[in-house]
Amino acid sequence: MANMFAKAGLVALIALAPLGVSAKDDPGRQFIVKAIQGNMAEIAMGQLAQQKGASDxxxxxxxxxxxxxxxxxxxxxAAATAAQVTPPTEPNKEQKATYDRMSKLSGAAFDRQFVAHMVADHKKEIGEYQKEAKRSDGAISDYAKATLPTLQKHLETAQSLERQVKAAR
Known part of the structure; x- marks a missing residue:
């Protein structure tokens, strides 16, 4: 069923492509592109943490x-598709560079850098999501509103881990 929705979304994107709707036209559209890239980067960083992290x-x-x-x-x-925005397929250059830098670390050094990055990154994301949640109604702002509690939970977890890592020095 999810595959059917994905195909329907793709058909809609193809049909609407000639309209010239781009992410550059609207801050909400810019937000959703960045949000998708951010999610892809966080998935990759989470996988890296499972491989390289020293602490449980x-x-x-x-x-x-x-x-x-x-x-x-x-x-x-799904929000991007509803807003007629083509979702990106990979993280941005900065996110890729951060991943590459972090992938060269391991053990306690990885843990320190990882949690520091997660605290800073989630603070920035929360600000962007709060701004978008207030912007307007619609699929993109609904996504921002729905995702904020999870991002706040991640920030709290990262801050707690950062305190533990500093205490372990």
Whole structure:
């Protein structure tokens, strides 16, 4: 059934492509493109945390990121389709560079850098999602509103892990 919706969304995107609707035309459209890229980056970072993390807390948080951001990516993609925005297929260059830098670390060094990045990243994301949630009604702002509690939970978890990592030094 999900595949049927995906195909229907693709058909709608193809049919509407000649209208020239792009993400550059609207801040909400820009937001949803960034949100999808952010979800893909968080999924990749969560997978990396499960592989490279030294502590069980970091590995568990990585698993949470993969699970939650996979669901959020699906929801964001549906919102993008509803808003006639073509979803991106990969994280942006900055997100890829962060992943590459983090992939070279391991153990306690990975844990320190990872949790620091997750705290900063989730603070930034929460601000962007709050702004979009207030912008207007519609699929994109509904997605932002629905995702905020999960992002806040992630920030709290990352902050707790950051305190643990600092205390372990």
């Amino acid at each position: 807390g970091v590995k568990s948080f990585g698993q949470m990121l993969v699970q939650d951001h996979s669901a959020a990516k699906d929801q964001a993609s």
